[in-house]
Amino acid sequence: MAVESGQEELITLLAGVARHDRSAFKKLYECMSGRMFGVCRKLAGQQELAEEALQDAFIRIWHHAGEYHSERGSPLSWMLTIARYRTLDLMRARKVRQTAGDDMLETIADDSANPLDETLRADGASALNGCLEELSDSQRDSVLLSYYKGFTHEELATAMSTPIGTVKSWIRRGLLALKRCLER
């Protein structure tokens, strides 16, 4: 499953899928489904929705592979982004947090000194050329919680026991600082 596929190979496979070559599609699934499913599951926090999102993502890739181009980033990040968006869509459509997730939110809130688990923080910290290190702890945690867990402003405010206006400003300033760093 953990086939480390070169970007070139992924581009070749995507080109095949754009021509509706089913065997290329199957290979692409074999290369990418594990990575994409990891993202879907981390985000959704539940198996069933993650499976559905992964299906949706691959069906989208089948129909839209031809829309990939290098300006959209690497084929890897393009496909992971599709997996993320499909998962977010399903989570929002089903109000996953409001129903199934309340307990989890409370657990996180109880542990409010550090709502972001350490693995997430470590995963994120070394990425992005170290630019995340330039953010304040609150800015970085709120950005990473939104990215990895799909938290909305409201959910972040609850999870971090902080007024929503403050959370919004952390996100806004955090992203701006991140961009300035990345552009350097």
Next chain:
Amino acid sequence: MKKTPERVERLAAEYVLGTLTGGARRRFERWMMESWAIRQEVWFWEHKLGELAARVPPVAPPASVWTRIEQRLWPETSSAKASTGGWNWLWAGWSLMATAAVMVMAVLLMQQPEPSRQPLLSGAVVQKDITDPLWLVAESGEPGQLRLKPVAATPAEGNQDYELWVVPEGDGNPMSLGVIPVGKDMLQIRLSPETRAALSVSRTLAISLEPKGGSPTGAPTGPILHITKLHPLE
């Protein structure tokens, strides 16, 4: 809302992050459709934040996900693969058929339903290019009392017979209902409670070509000529 560069920059980042929600998210998607520059701003973030997603360890999805993708994209060809176990023999036989006896489902209301807990089932075995059904099948009087009437069926070639089967749902083996006639004779078949239970779930019958007197093994040995779905008489 004015599309100032600062606003576009902020909204694109929040769009990708996912904190832009509801109506604001949809409004921004319209902006993206209208402007290449706005899409570029979004791609910048998708690309950069994609690095974070790439850090997530892979998790193997269950095999059923791929099956469901195939079913959604190619329902016409994937249904055979989706069926497993007891169905494999059937599809293998089906694909062997050289002279494609194409099945069309048909419902024939032959009688009024009797009051009973379980609906009575009926259907017809038909073949493309033949106007009349080959056989009519219907439960009569009570569930499990199956009557089969040959109409346009012709005798099997060579020293062979037609055999009728109940195809259960899922992995079970087909259950023989015996050799069936052509010509004028109506056949009455009394289903065992077990066979009737399987039929009430799957509502599927199959007809295979077998050596004279029926399959020697108790399972279909010849090609599957027909598959038909029964429908409740209601």
